[in-house]
Amino acid sequence: MGILDGKRAVIVGLASNRSIAWGIARALRSQGAELAFNYQTDKLRGRVEKMAGQLESDIVLPLDVSEDAQIQRFFDALAGQWDGFDVLVHSVAYAPADQLAGRYLDAVNREGFGIAHDISSYSLAALAKTGRPMMLGRQAALLTLSYLGAVRALPSYNVMGLAKASLEANVRFLAHDLGPDGIRVNGISAGPIRTLAASGIKGLRQMLAHVSEAAPLRRNVTIDDVGNAASFLVSDLAAGITGEILYVDAGYNIVGMHMPSTP
Numbered sequence: 001m002g003i004l005d006g007k008r009a010v011i012v013g014l015a016s017n018r019s020i021a022w023g024i025a026r027a028l029r030s031q032g033a034e035l036a037f038n039y040q041t042d043k044l045r046g047r048v049e050k051m052a053g054q055l056e057s058d059i060v061l062p063l064d065v066s067e068d069a070q071i072q073r074f075f076d077a078l079a080g081q082w083d084g085f086d087v088l089v090h091s092v093a094y095a096p097a098d099q100l101a102g103r104y105l106d107a108v109n110r111e112g113f114g115i116a117h118d119i120s121s122y123s124l125a126a127l128a129k130t131g132r133p134m135m136l137g138r139q140a141a142l143l144t145l146s147y148l149g150a151v152r153a154l155p156s157y158n159v160m161g162l163a164k165a166s167l168e169a170n171v172r173f174l175a176h177d178l179g180p181d182g183i184r185v186n187g188i189s190a191g192p193i194r195t196l197a198a199s200g201i202k203g204l205r206q207m208l209a210h211v212s213e214a215a216p217l218r219r220n221v222t223i224d225d226v227g228n229a230a231s232f233l234v235s236d237l238a239a240g241i242t243g244e245i246l247y248v249d250a251g252y253n254i255v256g257m258h259m260p261s262t263p
């Protein structure tokens with residue numbers, strides 16, 4: 001018996017077996033949820049279908065969140081399989097690669113700012129707007145993924161930090177708007193994880209090493225850590241929680257100063 005028995009969950013943003021979306025999908029499935037997935041491009045279709053199959057799902061539909069027409073077609077196609085759903089996981093972020101290196105002011109420009117905010121924050125509202133009819137009357141839950149750069153300044157994260165700040169505000173405004181419909185909206189702020197999206201990032205190895213030394217738990221988090229917290233937040237165990245950002249970061253965010261080799 002799982003805490004998500006009888007729930008139907010849509011997972012947006014699965015790209016590889018290192019994706020946070022994969023850790024969340026596995027955890028939700030192990031708690032009894034039925035799953036549906038998107039794939040962003042035809043190149044990813046086969047890989048996502050194979051991973052979906054491993055979790056006994058055969059609902060794998062095209063969706064690039066940058067296009068409103070694709071979002072509408074995604075939910076129209078989903079409605080052909082399910083009469084509604086209980087959970088939507090948004091695990092999507094993108095800024096052009098040139099935005100995520102060097103000094104903030106050197107990197108930032110109008111186009112990079114726009115793309116980062118569109119794909120990483122607006123897409124949550126777009127999915128909520130179009131998916132809402134399928135969530136009505138079922139105590140549904142939305143969940144998105146954020147990062148510490150939303151609330152602290154960090155090297156190289158640059159305009160993604162602003163986009164995550166917008167995403168976290170989006171969580172609050174959506175929670176406020178959808179609460180009367182019985183729909184909860186929360187975020188998880190995960191510690192750094194070596195995913196496909198993060199693999200190209202210069203200095204990630206050093207960041208992981210720093211976090212694993214300074215975090216209270218003295219380790220990095222895994223996609224399973226995030227998946228387990230996600231299972232709780234989208235389950236009825238969290239029925240009283242909405243508009244919240246839950247840190248799943250081995251405690252890193254609460255540390256004011258780290259001194260090596262002191263307790």
Ligand code: 0WE
Nearest residue numbers: 093094095096097100147156157192197198201
């Ligand atoms: O939110 C993120 C990264 C998301 C991301 C990753 C990429 C890489 C490929 C967004 N856009 C792109 N665009 C690409 O072209 N993280 C929390 C991981 C991350 O990214 C960083 C980090 C950490 C941690 C970038 C700079 C510094 C730290």
